[in-house]
Amino acid sequence: GAQVDLSAWELPPVFKWLTKTAGMEQAELLKTFNAGIGMVLAVSADRADAITELLQAEGETVFRIGQVADGAGVSYTGALL
Numbered sequence: 001g002a003q004v005d006l007s008a009w010e011l012p013p014v015f016k017w018l019t020k021t022a023g024m025e026q027a028e029l030l031k032t033f034n035a036g037i038g039m040v041l042a043v044s045a046d047r048a049d050a051i052t053e054l055l056q057a058e059g060e061t062v063f064r065i066g067q068v069a070d071g072a073g074v075s076y077t078g079a080l081l
Contacts, residue, residue, distance in 0.1 A: 004066035007078030012036040019081060026080050035080055042068060 006026075015036050018024055029035050043051050045067075052062045069075070 001069045001071040002066055002074045003069045004074055004076050005078050006035070006076050006080045008065040009035075009037065009063040011080045016081070029080065030076075037063070037065065040065070 015029060015033060018033075019026075019029055041051065048064065052064070055062050
């Protein structure tokens with residue numbers, strides 16, 4: 001499973017507009033659009049800093065949004081909206 005911290009990144013303005021205009025709930029935004037997160041890399045904790053530095057050196061924006069957890073499914077903390 002995974003634990004995701006929804007307060008780890010700023011929701012892009014287009015998604016704020018979409019939720020307001022379409023009345024979309026947070027759960028639907030996460031399921032349909034991944035809330036603006038384009039790609040997720042799951043890496044070992046001891047390599048996370050090095051991988052973050054490498055990606056940032058290549059011009060990528062990096063957010064640490066959570067961690068792998070025991071069990072199935074995804075749990076969320078924080079809020080997008």
